[in-house]
Amino acid sequence: xxxILFLLILISLLLLSLSCSSQADTSAHExxxxxxxxxxxxxxxxxxxxxxxxxxxxxxxxxxxxxWKDKEGNTIPMLAGSWTYDEDKNSFTFYLRKDVLWHxxxxxxxxxxxxxxxxxxxxxxxxxxxxxxxxxxxxDDYTVCVNLTEKYAPFLDNIxxxxxxxxxxxxxxxxxxxxxxxxxxxIGTGPFVLKDYNSQEGSYLYEANQDYYLGDVNINSxxxxxxxxxxxxxxxxxxxxxxxxxxxxxxxxLEESGFEIKQEPPIWAAKLILNHQTNELIGEKSFRHALAxxxxxxxxxxxxxxxxxxKGSAGLMPPANITWYNENTPxxxxxxxxxxxxxxxxxxxxxxxxYYYKDGNVLRLELAVSEGDFERDARVIKENLKDVGIKIDxxxxxxxxxxxxxxxxxxxxxxxxxxxxxxxxxxxxxxxINEGFNSVRYFENERLIELLNLQVxxxxxxxxxxxxxxxxxxxxxxxxxxxxxxxxxxWAHNENINIFFTEGGIATGIPVPLNKTAFIxx
Amino acid sequence: xxxxxLSYIIAFFIxxxxxxxxxxxxxxxxxxxxxxxxxxxxxSSEARDYINEAYGLGKPLLTQYFxxxxxxxxxxxxxxxxxKKPVLDVLTSYIPYSLLLMGLxxxxxxxxxxxxxxxxxxxxxxxxxxxxxxxxIFSSSFPSFFVGVVFLVIFGVILGILPLQGAREAYSGLTxxxxxLDFLKxxxxxxxxxxxxxxxxxxxxxRNSMISNIKEPYVLLARxxxxxxxxxxxxxxxxxxxxxxxxQSGIHLGTQLITGAIFIEIVFSYPGMGSLxxxxxxxxxxxxxxxxxxxxxxxxxxxxxxxxxFYVKLDPRINYAY
Numbered sequence: 001x002x003x004i005l006f007l008l009i010l011i012s013l014l015l016l017s018l019s020c021s022s023q024a025d026t027s028a029h030e031x032x033x034x035x036x037x038x039x040x041x042x043x044x045x046x047x048x049x050x051x052x053x054x055x056x057x058x059x060x061x062x063x064x065x066x067x068w069k070d071k072e073g074n075t076i077p078m079l080a081g082s083w084t085y086d087e088d089k090n091s092f093t094f095y096l097r098k099d100v101l102w103h104x105x106x107x108x109x110x111x112x113x114x115x116x117x118x119x120x121x122x123x124x125x126x127x128x129x130x131x132x133x134x135x136x137x138x139x140d141d142y143t144v145c146v147n148l149t150e151k152y153a154p155f156l157d158n159i160x161x162x163x164x165x166x167x168x169x170x171x172x173x174x175x176x177x178x179x180x181x182x183x184x185x186x187i188g189t190g191p192f193v194l195k196d197y198n199s200q201e202g203s204y205l206y207e208a209n210q211d212y213y214l215g216d217v218n219i220n221s222x223x224x225x226x227x228x229x230x231x232x233x234x235x236x237x238x239x240x241x242x243x244x245x246x247x248x249x250x251x252x253x254l255e256e257s258g259f260e261i262k263q264e265p266p267i268w269a270a271k272l273i274l275n276h277q278t279n280e281l282i283g284e285k286s287f288r289h290a291l292a293x294x295x296x297x298x299x300x301x302x303x304x305x306x307x308x309x310x311k312g313s314a315g316l317m318p319p320a321n322i323t324w325y326n327e328n329t330p331x332x333x334x335x336x337x338x339x340x341x342x343x344x345x346x347x348x349x350x351x352x353x354x355y356y357y358k359d360g361n362v363l364r365l366e367l368a369v370s371e372g373d374f375e376r377d378a379r380v381i382k383e384n385l386k387d388v389g390i391k392i393d394x395x396x397x398x399x400x401x402x403x404x405x406x407x408x409x410x411x412x413x414x415x416x417x418x419x420x421x422x423x424x425x426x427x428x429x430x431x432x433i434n435e436g437f438n439s440v441r442y443f444e445n446e447r448l449i450e451l452l453n454l455q456v457x458x459x460x461x462x463x464x465x466x467x468x469x470x471x472x473x474x475x476x477x478x479x480x481x482x483x484x485x486x487x488x489x490x491w492a493h494n495e496n497i498n499i500f501f502t503e504g505g506i507a508t509g510i511p512v513p514l515n516k517t518a519f520i521x522x
Numbered sequence: 523x524x525x526x527x528l529s530y531i532i533a534f535f536i537x538x539x540x541x542x543x544x545x546x547x548x549x550x551x552x553x554x555x556x557x558x559x560x561x562x563x564x565x566s567s568e569a570r571d572y573i574n575e576a577y578g579l580g581k582p583l584l585t586q587y588f589x590x591x592x593x594x595x596x597x598x599x600x601x602x603x604x605x606k607k608p609v610l611d612v613l614t615s616y617i618p619y620s621l622l623l624m625g626l627x628x629x630x631x632x633x634x635x636x637x638x639x640x641x642x643x644x645x646x647x648x649x650x651x652x653x654x655x656x657x658x659i660f661s662s663s664f665p666s667f668f669v670g671v672v673f674l675v676i677f678g679v680i681l682g683i684l685p686l687q688g689a690r691e692a693y694s695g696l697t698x699x700x701x702x703l704d705f706l707k708x709x710x711x712x713x714x715x716x717x718x719x720x721x722x723x724x725x726x727x728x729r730n731s732m733i734s735n736i737k738e739p740y741v742l743l744a745r746x747x748x749x750x751x752x753x754x755x756x757x758x759x760x761x762x763x764x765x766x767x768x769x770q771s772g773i774h775l776g777t778q779l780i781t782g783a784i785f786i787e788i789v790f791s792y793p794g795m796g797s798l799x800x801x802x803x804x805x806x807x808x809x810x811x812x813x814x815x816x817x818x819x820x821x822x823x824x825x826x827x828x829x830x831x832f833y834v835k836l837d838p839r840i841n842y843a844y
C-alpha cells in the first residue's frame with residue numbers, strides 16, 4: 001500500500017511540475033493582482049468566456065467594442081471615433097478609427113465590423129440580440145452603417161457598447177466558436193493581451209498592449225487570482241493582492257488601515273417571488289398587497305442584512321439607477337394591521353391559534369429558499385407573516401433545484417434574486433415578461449406589457465423616462481413580486497491600482513469596478 | 523472465472539448507466555443552470571437552439587445514452603458544457619492536485635494512526651492509552667471545514683506564516699526548488715486539517731484489533747521465545763492488526779480521494795476533484811459529472827484489485843482460502 005501511495009505522490013508531483021512549467025514566468029513585483037472568489041470565468045474569448053459579468057470583464061481587456069462607457073456612464077468612442085443615427089432609415093453609421101491594429105499586427109477596418117455582425121447572426125452570441133440587426137453595409141474602409149429591423153433604444157449600450165469586434169482574418173474560418181480555444185482566438189484590439197490562463201486554479205495573467213490606439217496602458221501586467229471570500233480581506237491587507245471584493249463587515253477595518261473602498265451601486269434585487277400563476281390565492285392581487293404590508297422591510301435590512309442593504313422599491317427599479325428610477329412609485333410600508341384588514345375583507349377570519357382560517361382551512365404557505373444566504377431573510381419573513389396570522393412552512397432547497405421549481409411554478413412563495421437593474425431598463429422586460437425563472441412572467445396587465453415593449457423602441461430619452469415611471473407604478477400596483485432589498489457590495493484596493501464603478505454598469509450593465517479605461521491614459 | 527468476468531462486465535454497465543441517469547435526475551437543465559441566472563444576457567430562442575445543438579442537448583435521451591456508451595469505449599468522455607473543453611482535459615487538470623492532497627493525507631494519517639493505535643492498544647487502560655484515545659477522539663470530532671477555518675485563522679491570519687489559500691501563489695515568478703517549496707507551503711494547512719480528520723478511524727481500528735491480537739497464543743509464544751517488546755508489538759501483533767486497515771484504506775482511497783476533501787478544498791480554495799464535482803453539480807454539467815463518477819468507479823475497482831493482491835502478502839493464509 002505504501003509503495004502505491006509513494007507512486008501516486010511521485011506521479012502527482014511530476015504532473016504538477018509539468019502543469020506549473022506552463023505558467024508564464026514573470027517577476028512578481030510588477031504584477032497588479034485582483035482577487036476573485038470564483039476564480040475561473042472561462043477562456044477569455046467572446047465565445048469561450050462563461051456568460052457572466054466577470055467573464056465579460058476578462059474578455060473586455062482583450063477585445064474592444066465600437067463604443068464604451070466612461071465612469072459617469074456616458075457613451076465614449078472606442079473603435080468608432082464617432083457615430084450618427086438616422087431616424088428615417090433607422091440606422092447607425094460608425095466612423096471608425098484608422099490607427100487601430102489587431103494584436104497580430106493586421107490592420108483593423110470596416111470589414112471586421114461587418115463580419116462580426118454577420119458572424120453573430122450565424123453563431124448566436126448570448127449577450128446581444130442579433131435579431132435587431134437587419135444588415136450591415138460597408139460604406140468605405142472605415143465607415144459602416146448598421147441597419148436595424150426595428151427601433152431599438154438601447155442600441156449603443158447593449159449592442160455597439162457590448163459586442164466585441166472580432167478579427168475577420170481569424171474568425172472567418174472558425175465554425176465551432178464555442179469550443180475554439182486556440183491562441184489566435186484571443187487576438188483583439190484591446191489594451192491587454194493574455195499571457196496565461198489556468199482554468200483549475202482560476203488565474204489569468206495579462207500584459208499591456210504597448211501599441212494601444214487610445215493611449216498608454218498604465219499597468220504593465222494585471223492578473224486575476226482566486227481568493228476565498230474569507231481570506232480576501234487578509235490578502236488585501238498583506239499586499240498579496242491589490243484589489244478584490246470584500247464582505248461589508250470588514251469595510252471599516254480596511255478603511256482605517258488606509259485602503260480605498262468602492263461601494264457598488266445597490267442594483268441587485270432580492271425578491272420574494274410569488275406564484276401568481278398556479279396558486280389561486282396568490283393570484284389575487286389583494287392578497288399580494290396583504291403580503292407586502294405584512295413584511296417588515298426595515299427589520300430585514302437591519303437584522304438579517306445587518307444594515308448593509310437598501311430597502312426594496314415596490315416598482316422593482318432600484319433607486320440607485322438614478323436615470324430611470326421613479327421616486328413617486330407607491331410603496332408598501334410595513335403595516336400589520338392593514339394586512340389583517342385586507343385578509344378579513346377577503347373573507348378570512350382569525351382562529352384561536354391566531355392564524356387566519358377560511359372554510360376550516362388554515363392560511364398556510366410554503367416559503368422556499370435556497371440553502372445559505374437567504375435563510376436569515378426567510379426567518380424574519382416567517383415571523384412577520386406569522387404575526388399577521390399566516391402560517392409559513394420554511395423549506396430549503398439546493399440553489400439550482402429552487403430555480404427549476406420556480407421555473408415550473410412548483411412553489412408558493414420563494415426568495416430569490418437577480419442583478420441587471422443598473423443598466424439600460426431593457427432588463428426589466430427580461431425579468432417581467434420574458435420566459436425563465438428570473439422573470440416573474442406576469443401577463444395580467446396589458447398596459448404593462450404594452451409599455452415594456454414600447455419603451456425599448458422609444459428613441460426619445462425623456463419620453464422613455466416617462467414610460468419607465470409608469471411601468472414602475474403599474475408594477476407596484478400589480479405586485480407580481482415583492483422587492484425586499486438591494487444589498488451593498490464593496491471592493492477594496494490599494495494605491496497600486498485605480499478602479500471605479502461605472503454608472504449604469506459596464507456594457508449591458510455589469511456592476512464590476514474594472515472598467516478598462518481606468519488602466520489607460522487617454 | 524468466466525462467471526466472475528461476466529458479473530464484472532454487468533456491474534460495469536450498470537454503473538455507467540447509473541452515471542448517465544443520476545445526473546439527469548437532478549432538477550433543472552444545464553442551459554438554465556449555466557445561462558439562466560444572468561439577467562444581462564439575451565438568450566434568444568436562436569441562441570438556445572444553437573447551444574443545444576452544439577452540445578447535443580436537444581437529442582432524445584436514448585440517443586444521448588448510446589452516444590455516451592459508444593464514446594466511452596472510444597476513450598472519449600464527452601465535452602463539458604460549462605468548461606467548454608473535453609471532459610478528459612478537465613479531469614486531468616484536477617486529478618493531480620487531488621492525488622497530491624489526498625494521497626499525502628491518507629499516507630500520513632495512516633502511518634500515524636497505525637503507530638498510535640499499536641502503542642495505544644499495547645498499553646490498553648494505561649494513562650498514555652487514555653491520553654491518546656481522548657486526544658484523537660477530541661480532535662476528530664470537529665468537522666473538517668471547522669478545523670480548516672481554525673487553522674486558517676491561527677496560522678494564516680494571526681501568525682501570518684502560512685499562505686491562506688490556493689495550491690501555489692499565482693504569478694509569483696518562482697521556479698525550480700522554490701516553486702516546489704511554495705507548493706508544499708500551500709499544502710501544509712489543508713493537509714494537516716485532513717490528517718486530523720482521517721486519523722481517528724485508522725487509529726481506532728488498529729487499536730481495537732491490537733487489543734484482540736495481544737491475547738492470541740502466538741503473542742504468548744513470541745514472548746516465550748524471549749523476543750523484545752517492540753519486535754512483538756510491531757512485527758507480530760502489529761502486523762496482524764493491519765488487515766482491517768488495508769480493507770478500510772482501499773474503500774477510503776477510492777471515495778475520499780475524490781469527494782472526501784470537498785469542504786477543505788472549498789475553505790482553502792484548493793483546486794481538487796471535490797470542488798470540480800461540486801461545481802459540476804451546480805452547473806448541471808452532465809459530461810463532467812459522468813466522467814468524474816466513472817473515474818471514481820474505476821479507481822475503486824482498481825484499488826480493490828490491488829488490495830486483493832496486497833492481502834495475500836500481508837496474510838498468506840488468504841491464499842489457501844481459495
